[in-house]
Amino acid sequence: MPPTQRRGATPKAPITSIPVAEGDDPWTAEEVEEIREELLAEISRMEKAIEVAEAGLADLFEDGGDGAGRDPADVGSSNFERDQEMSMVQNAREMLEQAQQAYRLFEAGHYGICESCGQPIGKDRLQVFPRATMCMACKQREERR
Numbered sequence: 001m002p003p004t005q006r007r008g009a010t011p012k013a014p015i016t017s018i019p020v021a022e023g024d025d026p027w028t029a030e031e032v033e034e035i036r037e038e039l040l041a042e043i044s045r046m047e048k049a050i051e052v053a054e055a056g057l058a059d060l061f062e063d064g065g066d067g068a069g070r071d072p073a074d075v076g077s078s079n080f081e082r083d084q085e086m087s088m089v090q091n092a093r094e095m096l097e098q099a100q101q102a103y104r105l106f107e108a109g110h111y112g113i114c115e116s117c118g119q120p121i122g123k124d125r126l127q128v129f130p131r132a133t134m135c136m137a138c139k140q141r142e143e144r145r
C-alpha cells in the first residue's frame with residue numbers, strides 16, 4: 001500500500017493493475033478492463049442461467065404434482081430431470097457466487113491474489129478463468145480434499 005494513500009474517504013479510483021506472478025508481463029489497463037467486463041458478463045450470464053433453470057424446475061414440479069395414472073418409468077425420468085435441473089441451479093449459484101466474490105475483490109483492489117496462500121494467482125489463469133480467487137496449486141489441493 002503506498003504510504004501517500006489517505007485514510008478515510010477513499011476516492012473511487014479505477015483499478016488499473018492486478019498483481020502478477022513472477023515472469024508474467026504486467027497487466028495493461030485494457031486487459032484489466034477486459035477482466036472487469038468478463039466478470040460482469042459472467043455474473044449476468046449466471047443470473048440468467050439460474051432464472052431459466054429455476055423456471056424449468058418450477059415446471060417440473062408442477063408436472064410432477066399429479067402423479068396419478070402415470071407410468072412409473074415417466075415418473076422416474078422426471079425425477080431424473082428434476083435432479084439434473086436442481087444440480088444445474090446449484091452449479092450456477094456456485095459460479096455466480098464465485099464471480100460476485102471475484103468482482104468484489106476486484107472493486108476492493110484485492111483481485112488476483114490467492115485467497116489461500118496470498119500469492120499472485122497469475123495472469124494466464126485469470127485471463128482464462130476470471131472468477132478464480134485461488135491460484136492453481138491451492139485450487140488443486142482443495143479439490144483433492
Ligand SMILES: [Zn+2]
Pocket residue numbers: 114115116117118119134135136137138139
Ligand atoms: Zn494459492
